[in-house]
Amino acid sequence: MSGLSIGGSQLDTSWFLVLSAxxxxxxxxxxxxxxxxxxxxxxxELMLNAVNLTLIAFSRQLLNLEGQLFALMSITVAAAExxxxxxxxxxxxxxxxxxxxxxxxxxxx
Amino acid sequence: xxxxxxxxxxxxxxxxAIGVVTFRQPIRSVLSLVVVxxxxxxxxxxxSAQFLFVAQIIVYxxxxxxxxxxxxxxxxxAREIARSRLRFQTWLSALFVLALLGLxxxxxxxxxxxxxxxxxxxxxxTVQSIGIGLFTTYLYPFELTSILLLVxxxxxxxxxxxxxxxx
Numbered sequence: 012m013s014g015l016s017i018g019g020s021q022l023d024t025s026w027f028l029v030l031s032a033x034x035x036x037x038x039x040x041x042x043x044x045x046x047x048x049x050x051x052x053x054x055x056e057l058m059l060n061a062v063n064l065t066l067i068a069f070s071r072q073l074l075n076l077e078g079q080l081f082a083l084m085s086i087t088v089a090a091a092e093x094x095x096x097x098x099x100x101x102x103x104x105x106x107x108x109x110x111x112x113x114x115x116x117x118x119x120x
Numbered sequence: 121x122x123x124x125x126x127x128x129x130x131x132x133x134x135x136x137a138i139g140v141v142t143f144r145q146p147i148r149s150v151l152s153l154v155v156v157x158x159x160x161x162x163x164x165x166x167x168s169a170q171f172l173f174v175a176q177i178i179v180y181x182x183x184x185x186x187x188x189x190x191x192x193x194x195x196x197x198a199r200e201i202a203r204s205r206l207r208f209q210t211w212l213s214a215l216f217v218l219a220l221l222g223l224x225x226x227x228x229x230x231x232x233x234x235x236x237x238x239x240x241x242x243x244x245x246t247v248q249s250i251g252i253g254l255f256t257t258y259l260y261p262f263e264l265t266s267i268l269l270l271v272x273x274x275x276x277x278x279x280x281x282x283x284x285x286x287x
Contacts, residue, residue: 030133041141071244075236
């Protein structure tokens with residue numbers, strides 16, 4: 012029961028889920044291997060977008076609008092996260108240049 | 121036709137995502153992310169989410185990405201050095217990510233699809249139906265997001281203000 016009839020052609024919900032999984036994994040790779048804090052934020056945005064695709068695919072599969080409303084909330088939260096994250100970065104860069112996120116280790120976390 | 125659109129949009133999105141991770145200059149990463157957003161928004165349209173298609177283009181590809189570009193222009197386009205303090209970090213990440221992909225894959229195999237609710241596809245996902253959902257059943261979460269945005273705006277202004285008073 013996972014077929015989607017769109018414009019006369021037969022698609023499958025699992026295609027969208029697999030694409031979303033691939034995008035999420037690429038985003039995870041970026042967070043793990045990149046050193047620039049700005050690029051890490053960009054990769055987090057990529058992961059959030061991949062999850063949005065899952066929500067909307069299931070919303071269409073179940074013909075239930077709640078998934079789309081949740082994706083809308085998630086877009087709002089992602090925008091807020093980007094704003095605060097970038098503000099923190101600008102504040103850090105004002106004190107010194109950070110080329111590598113590992114340089115920010117004063118908290119010994 | 122829809123199948124071709126799906127595969128073209130998916131290829132655009134995956135190519136953009138690989139670009140985000142591999143480009144050395146942050147500004148190119150941001151522009152690749154815009155490509156991903158456009159690919160994904162085409163898929164949203166395919167899944168009859170018209171309103172989210174527009175929101176994705178305006179809010180993400182428009183506003184958030186311009187914000188990233190402004191910050192990169194402000195901080196200077198530093199090239200990234202490919203060295204790492206932790207040894208084997210790339211290999212460890214590759215191992216971790218493969219495990220993650222396997223986990224998600226296993227999870228996808230176990231999905232059992234429920235029969236869809238009855239819904240009229242001609243109004244599904246339009247601005248009207250989204251608005252009805254947002255302002256009736258989900259009014260309370262909707263109002264909460266406005267508080268969230270207000271707090272984020274105040275926080276950003278507080279963090280990035282000039283510190284004239286060195287208390």
